[in-house]
Amino acid sequence: MNITIKGIGTVGGFGAGISALQQSLATRQTSAQMVSLDTSKGPIRIPALLADTTSVQAYVDKRALRRIDHYIRMALLGSFLALEDAELLDSKPERMGIIVATGYGATCNTFDFQHSVITAGDPSGSPTKFSNSVHNAAAAHISIILRELGPNLSISHYDMSMPSALLNAIQWLKEERVDWVLVGGVDEFCKVLGYYWHCHYGNTGSSTQATGRAASVNRHAVVGEGSCFFVLTREDECTSAYGCIEDVQLGNFERGRVDLPDNSPFVLGADGFSPGDTRYAELLPRDCRPAVYTPLYGSLPVGMAFDMAIAALALRSGTMAPSPDDLLPALPGLPLLRKMQMPAGKRISCLKLGAGNAFGLVTLQRN
Amino acid sequence: MKPATPVPIVGIGCICSAGTTLAQCMQSLYRGERYPAPPTRFSFSGTSAFPVFEVLDNFFTPDRWKQTEVLRTSQLALTAALEALEDAGLDPRELQHRRIGVCLGTNVGSSMNNESFYRDNVEGCDPYIPPVERFLLSNPVCGIVSEFELNGPAQTVVNACSAGSDAIGIAASWIRSGLCDAVITGGADEMYRVTYAGFKSLFINDDSPCKPFDAHRKGLNLGEGAAILLLVSQALAQELRLGPRGYVLGYGSASDAYHFTKPRPDGKGLRRAIEEALAAAEVNSGDVAFINAHGTGTIDNDLAESIVLSEMLPGVPFLSTKGYTGHTLGASGAIEAAFTIACLETGRIPASAGFSVPDPQLPGLPVAQNTPVSGSVAISETLAFGGNNAVLVLGKGIPTIEHND
Numbered sequence: 001m002n003i004t005i006k007g008i009g010t011v012g013g014f015g016a017g018i019s020a021l022q023q024s025l026a027t028r029q030t031s032a033q034m035v036s037l038d039t040s041k042g043p044i045r046i047p048a049l050l051a052d053t054t055s056v057q058a059y060v061d062k063r064a065l066r067r068i069d070h071y072i073r074m075a076l077l078g079s080f081l082a083l084e085d086a087e088l089l090d091s092k093p094e095r096m097g098i099i100v101a102t103g104y105g106a107t108c109n110t111f112d113f114q115h116s117v118i119t120a121g122d123p124s125g126s127p128t129k130f131s132n133s134v135h136n137a138a139a140a141h142i143s144i145i146l147r148e149l150g151p152n153l154s155i156s157h158y159d160m161s162m163p164s165a166l167l168n169a170i171q172w173l174k175e176e177r178v179d180w181v182l183v184g185g186v187d188e189f190c191k192v193l194g195y196y197w198h199c200h201y202g203n204t205g206s207s208t209q210a211t212g213r214a215a216s217v218n219r220h221a222v223v224g225e226g227s228c229f230f231v232l233t234r235e236d237e238c239t240s241a242y243g244c245i246e247d248v249q250l251g252n253f254e255r256g257r258v259d260l261p262d263n264s265p266f267v268l269g270a271d272g273f274s275p276g277d278t279r280y281a282e283l284l285p286r287d288c289r290p291a292v293y294t295p296l297y298g299s300l301p302v303g304m305a306f307d308m309a310i311a312a313l314a315l316r317s318g319t320m321a322p323s324p325d326d327l328l329p330a331l332p333g334l335p336l337l338r339k340m341q342m343p344a345g346k347r348i349s350c351l352k353l354g355a356g357n358a359f360g361l362v363t364l365q366r367n
Numbered sequence: 368m369k370p371a372t373p374v375p376i377v378g379i380g381c382i383c384s385a386g387t388t389l390a391q392c393m394q395s396l397y398r399g400e401r402y403p404a405p406p407t408r409f410s411f412s413g414t415s416a417f418p419v420f421e422v423l424d425n426f427f428t429p430d431r432w433k434q435t436e437v438l439r440t441s442q443l444a445l446t447a448a449l450e451a452l453e454d455a456g457l458d459p460r461e462l463q464h465r466r467i468g469v470c471l472g473t474n475v476g477s478s479m480n481n482e483s484f485y486r487d488n489v490e491g492c493d494p495y496i497p498p499v500e501r502f503l504l505s506n507p508v509c510g511i512v513s514e515f516e517l518n519g520p521a522q523t524v525v526n527a528c529s530a531g532s533d534a535i536g537i538a539a540s541w542i543r544s545g546l547c548d549a550v551i552t553g554g555a556d557e558m559y560r561v562t563y564a565g566f567k568s569l570f571i572n573d574d575s576p577c578k579p580f581d582a583h584r585k586g587l588n589l590g591e592g593a594a595i596l597l598l599v600s601q602a603l604a605q606e607l608r609l610g611p612r613g614y615v616l617g618y619g620s621a622s623d624a625y626h627f628t629k630p631r632p633d634g635k636g637l638r639r640a641i642e643e644a645l646a647a648a649e650v651n652s653g654d655v656a657f658i659n660a661h662g663t664g665t666i667d668n669d670l671a672e673s674i675v676l677s678e679m680l681p682g683v684p685f686l687s688t689k690g691y692t693g694h695t696l697g698a699s700g701a702i703e704a705a706f707t708i709a710c711l712e713t714g715r716i717p718a719s720a721g722f723s724v725p726d727p728q729l730p731g732l733p734v735a736q737n738t739p740v741s742g743s744v745a746i747s748e749t750l751a752f753g754g755n756n757a758v759l760v761l762g763k764g765i766p767t768i769e770h771n772d
Contacts, residue, residue: 038494098622105525110478114485117564130565131628131752135477135525140753143622149636151623152755153533156477156525157508164522171540176368177643192488199496255463256518358507358521 003170004235005242005364007086007307009078009184012226012297013049017081018198021306022313024296028324032222032298037194046198047276048189049298053077059089060145067128068141071106075138075186078227082182083299085230093233096349097151097178099169100139101161101185103301108190109133138186150178159274159354161185163302163362166248173234184229185302197223200273221272224298228305230312234285242312243366246347254357258283261349261363264318265341266290267307268334269360271299276353281333283351283359290351291323304352308362319341320348370749371618371647373762374539375595375604375611375709378457380450380553381705383592383692384420387427388450392691393709396717397737401691403576403588409560417572420590420693421558429514437505440476443593443698444507444555445514451551451595455609459515465603468519468547469508470538471595472530472554473697476507476563477523481552482561485578507593519547525697528661529620529751530554530761531594532700536618538598548603555593562696563589569628569673571665577694578721579662579687580638580733587663590693594701596708613708616744616760617648623754629667630750634675641679648744648760652680655760656742657716659707660748662687662733663694664721668750670728677731684740686733690720700749704759707747711763715739 010018013032014024024030032047053073059080065073079098083089113129131137136154143152151172155165162185166258169181182220200221238244249259266284270277271294284290314320320341349363379389384402385390395401403418427449428442452459508523520541524534531554538552566572566589573586599609621639623631630637644651658673658680664687676685688706695702696714712714719733726732748758 038491040491102525105478113488114482114561115564117561118482118486118489125564125568127568127570127628128564130568133478133565134472134527134752136751136753136755137627139526140622140627140755143624143754145623147623149622149639151620152526152753153620154525154753155535157506157521157523160521164520167520167522167546168537171537171544174544175371175540183524189581192485195488195494196496196499233545250522252512252518255516291728320414356513 002235002244003173004233004238004240004244005230005312006233006240007082007090007231008242008312009081009085010228010306010309011051011053011074011077012306013051013224014296016055016077017168018085021309025310025321030296035190035194037198044198046194047222048194049190049222051226058086064145069109069132070187071186072138074140074188074227075100075142077292078184078186078229079142080184082231084191088231092146093180095150095178096148096180096182097172098139098142098148099153099165099181099183100237101155101165101302102135103156103158103161103187105135105156106133106137107188107193111190111192158301159352160250160358160360162302163250163360166245167250167360169232170245170248171187173232179233181232182229183232184227185305186227187225187300187302189223189225194223221299224300226297228309238367243315243364245362246365247297247363249361251359252357253353253359258359258361261347263345264347264349264363265345267311267348268292269304269307270294271303273299274353275355279353289335289337291320293323295324304360304362307350308364311350311364314348315364322360368643368646370649371616372543373614374542374598374617375601375660376449376613376708377599377604377609377611378455378597378617379612379705379708380454381448381594381702382422382426383695383702384422384590385691389705389709396688396691398483399718399720401576401612401720406558406563408558411560411563417574418576418588419558420588422591437510439557440473440555440770441505441510443557444471444595445510447553447593447595448511448551451597455597462549463516465516466519466548468510468538468541468550469517469521470524470532470534470550470552471508472524472526472700473507473556474525474527474530475556475559482667507714511551526755527752528696529700529749529755529757532695532704532747532749532757533620533703535596535615535704535759536757538619539615539618542598542600549597549599551595552598553593553595554698556591556698557695558589558591573664576721577664577690579664579689579719580673580729582724582726584664584666584669586665588693590695592692592695592698592702594705596704613711614762616650616762618759619643619647620755620757625754628752630671631754632671634671636754637675637750637756637761638679640758644758644760646729650744650760654742654744655683656740657678657745658683658685659703659745659747660685660687661748662689664689673729673731684716684734684738686719688714688768700757704761705746707745707761711745714741
């Protein structure tokens with residue numbers, strides 16, 4: 001049995017849809033915006049890769065969007081684009097489950113609700129902001145808009161949220177609980193996170209308050225936001241051009257083994273922010289030429305979803321795009337893929353090393 | 368859907384307002400004791416303080432956890448986890464170098480809602496960030512993984528109020544598929560001022576002790592706590608000679624796809640979840656000894672639940688234990704699963720606290736006094752914001768299945 005990727009939908013600082021992501025891979029550029037933050041020393045500006053969700057109106061009625069915030073819109077847009085890519089938009093499949101991964105949840109609503117409580121007094125919080133701040137807000141709104149009564153799950157485990165979500169999606173399909181799973185990751189930028197970011201990177205790339213994070217890898221990190229969703233199904237033979245999910249591993253690389261596949265190119269989730277960024281060279285084979293695409297979508301906890309999308313596109317095209325070399329974080333001991341590699345081979349692994357020596361490994365494979 | 372193999376539960380820990388161990392909690396429940404009171408862990412400037420069910424601060428947590436500003440949610444989870452391991456007769460060191468997963472449900476434990484950080488930030492004070500970093504790295508799952516030096520998959524389920532039940536269902540799935548030898552699973556959540564303000568903004572709090580399924584119910588009371596179940600594979604149970612206290616027999620979940628904060632009036636999502644859980648467990652509705660209902664005490668929840676239970680499981684006694692614990696959010700599904708196993712063991716369910724006056728609109732009513740039950744299978748169900756419904760079928764033994772073929 002194969003867990004096949006039938007559709008991909010993505011939105012981020014590079015634009016909306018897989019064509020925008022492909023364009024970004026080809027040009028190795030995205031458009032970071034400068035965001036203003038207030039500090040005690042006056043306003044500062046930091047770069048951020050922000051997502052435009054205007055095109056969600058093509059899929060969701062304007063009235064339904066009235067009380068739906070940016071975080072949920074990103075998730076909805078990614079979901080609809082994935083369903084459209086899978087040619088399921090007009091005939092939503094039966095027995096579909098929904099799984100949403102998020103590292104931080106709906107941070108703007110979370111902090112807005114706190115703001116209303118702090119500034120206007122305890123009893124003055126907005127009920128809409130509170131309910132939309134709950135971590136399963138995105139998954140719930142997707143099910144409500146799609147009228148999908150199948151199982152619905154939200155996972156929030158920082159950098160490991162996306163591989164965790166995938167682990168469940170695969171379990172659901174193997175157990176035949178559902179025939180389809182819409183699974184993806186979403187995270188949003190907010191100014192409080194921006195401040196947190198600024199404290200790590202400052203104006204010089206050095207950490208101003210960081211605790212245990214390596215300043216040398218922070219130099220090129222840009223905060224990102226967006227969503228990336230996949231439509232998965234179960235097939236006897238993998239017929240999808242995107243390939244199938246061969247393996248998902250989660251664990252702790254200090255205490256246990258990471259079973260790296262042979263002959264697989266690697267896409268690393270080194271985003272210049274994760275404490276694990278300095279450890280990839282210890283795990284990967286010496287002759288490995290991994291690729292890193294985080295500068296294209298930014299640093300966000302569910303970044304592995306974007307790496308998976310890029311890997312699936314590479315399997316489809318047979319071409320693995322070079323890393324955007326002028327934007328890359330420094331990865332000690334790792335020579336990165338700088339030139340177009342042809343062909344990509346039949347297998348690509350996405351590896352993320354996170355806080356606390358946690359790792360997530362997702363291997364995609366095409367027959 | 369494939370039938371689910373029973374997964375042994377070899378240890379249980381529970382801490383909530385009713386007690387700091389599962390045994391204490393059950394004693395308290397059977398005595399009909401409950402301790403709702405105005406919140407003591409934070410001040411609130413609202414006109415009236417709604418009662419809550421807090422855990423007394425004298426519960427055991429290792430000193431090093433108290434010294435490093437570990438989240439209270441994580442401290443509650445660890446306390447329950449330590450009890451669960453002790454209950455199983457396991458030294459935590461026996462878990463190392465095995466495939467041990469951790470899968471917990473929480474709400475507050477995963478939200479980046481550090482109020483003092485935010486307050487300083489909006490006041491332009493450049494708040495110091497290490498407390499936020501600690502917050503981000505000390506959610507209950509990360510805390511348990513670190514404390515016991517584990518190496519399996521670790522996952523935080525944030526399905527609002529059904530998160531604890533969902534986590535247990537997922538954990539059982541990890542065991543069945545061979546992904547893990549054991550999983551530390553359950554849920555945890557702490558009493559938090561922002562959550563309290565949020566529920567107040569929704570006008571679904573009762574200003575008196577909550578009265579689930581009662582004609583005069585006005586809403587819920589918040590609570591806090593944690594429950595941990597140690598699930599193991601049959602192979603590990605045999606190897607370590609671990610005797611099961613019960614089994615996870617089945618799990619089902621479904622969405623209402625209706626409204627973010629209101630349950631679907633016809634309970635369609637809940638029906639699907641119950642059907643799936645019973646089918647997975649290969650259990651008939653007639654085999655169910657009792658139901659530990661979600662029973663928050665809100666008008667809408669209790670009505671929808673009562674309708675579904677009276678139609679799908681007519682005559683099966685049910686209760687809500689939230690009158691003893693308050694609504695412990697991400698912990699509630701786990702705490703109620705722990706209570707369900709304990710009730711199966713004793714063959715008795717406690718009175719549904721707060722219920723005294725039947726509501727004529729509810730077709731099914733809970734038990735009003737401690738009630739003997741017979742049978743080895745029970746249901747624990749949870750409903751959640753976002754329209755999530757999660758149902759666990761739990762057993763004190765493996766039911767004998769009669770196949771007609």
